[in-house]
Amino acid sequence: MSTPHITPNANVTLQASSVSKSFVSGRVQSTVLQNLTLDVRGSELTLISGPSGCGKSTLLAILSGLQPADGGSVRALGQELSGLSINDLEYFRLQHTGFVFQGFNLFPALTALEQVELPLSYMGLPKGMARKRAVESLEEVGLGSRMRLRPTELSGGEKQRVAIARALAKQPELLFADEPTSALDSDNGQIIIDILHRIARNHGTTVLCVSHDPRLVGHADRVLAMEDGRILSDHVPPAPSKAPEAKEPSA
Numbered sequence: 548m549s550t551p552h553i554t555p556n557a558n559v560t561l562q563a564s565s566v567s568k569s570f571v572s573g574r575v576q577s578t579v580l581q582n583l584t585l586d587v588r589g590s591e592l593t594l595i596s597g598p599s600g601c602g603k604s605t606l607l608a609i610l611s612g613l614q615p616a617d618g619g620s621v622r623a624l625g626q627e628l629s630g631l632s633i634n635d636l637e638y639f640r641l642q643h644t645g646f647v648f649q650g651f652n653l654f655p656a657l658t659a660l661e662q663v664e665l666p667l668s669y670m671g672l673p674k675g676m677a678r679k680r681a682v683e684s685l686e687e688v689g690l691g692s693r694m695r696l697r698p699t700e701l702s703g704g705e706k707q708r709v710a711i712a713r714a715l716a717k718q719p720e721l722l723f724a725d726e727p728t729s730a731l732d733s734d735n736g737q738i739i740i741d742i743l744h745r746i747a748r749n750h751g752t753t754v755l756c757v758s759h760d761p762r763l764v765g766h767a768d769r770v771l772a773m774e775d776g777r778i779l780s781d782h783v784p785p786a787p788s789k790a791p792e793a794k795e796p797s798a
């Protein structure tokens with residue numbers, strides 16, 4: 548399988564140019580993204596905010612190669628995604644991207660450690676290296692003492708931290724998060740967004756997060772406000788008040 552040629556352009560790691568996307572339902576065609584142009588940079592947490600149905604998840608899916616655009620161009624790490632075969636796109640996503648979703652997407656039968664090790668085995672990492680990376684990632688999200696537990700034994704916030712550790716252990720250049728705090732209360736939501744922010748800063752990762760939760764705005768480096776399939780504004784938010792820390796539970 549060929550590896551895509553990676554040539555990042557300065558610190559811009561994701562570029563959408565004149566991207567459009569429509570869905571057809573019966574005889575009705577609805578345009579979800581219209582001529583959307585956007586650059587996203589590494590080492591930053593970029594938040595795409597906007598009302599439900601404005602096209603945030605569709606944009607994330609297109610930028611991450613999960614869905615094709617109808618028109619326009621999407622470049623990720625210098626690679627034009629539409630130029631990749633299905634196999635190369637899958638390989639690109641495996642090697643360079645991590646995903647965090649609203650519903651955690653954990654396997655009920657696996658411990659936190661096993662959940663994090665699993666994608667590393669798909670990537671072909673030797674067992675010892677996979678174990679080391681998985682432990683380090685779980686420690687980084689404050690779950691060093693909970694890694695033998697299964698999802699039913701973890702809180703919602705802890706489950707989302709396992710999902711973040713699973714993505715982080717792959718050491719992806721691009722980390723995509725779709726409504727990662729929607730299922731959580733305010734304190735846990737802030738902890739999650741602050742972990743994502745720290746990953747961007749400490750690992751140089753491009754973190755792109757979509758959310759309709761206005762409480763997250765102050766925790767991002769950059770906020771893109773979306774409405775009706777367009778970017779309405781692009782700004783740096785004011786610094787937030789101090790967030791609660793992700794603590795290691797005592798049990």
Ligand SMILES: Nc1ncnc2c1ncn2[C@@H]1O[C@H](COP(=O)(O)OP(=O)(O)OP(=O)(O)O)[C@@H](O)[C@H]1O
Nearest residue numbers: 570571572579598599600601602603604605606759
């Ligand atoms: N596979 C699909 N088939 C048909 N319509 C779709 C499909 N995916 C999304 N849509 C429609 O596209 C529009 C935008 O959806 P999208 O999920 O991108 O919005 P969103 O801003 O992420 O919303 P939310 O905040 O509620 O998750 C919605 O009207 C949705 O119904």
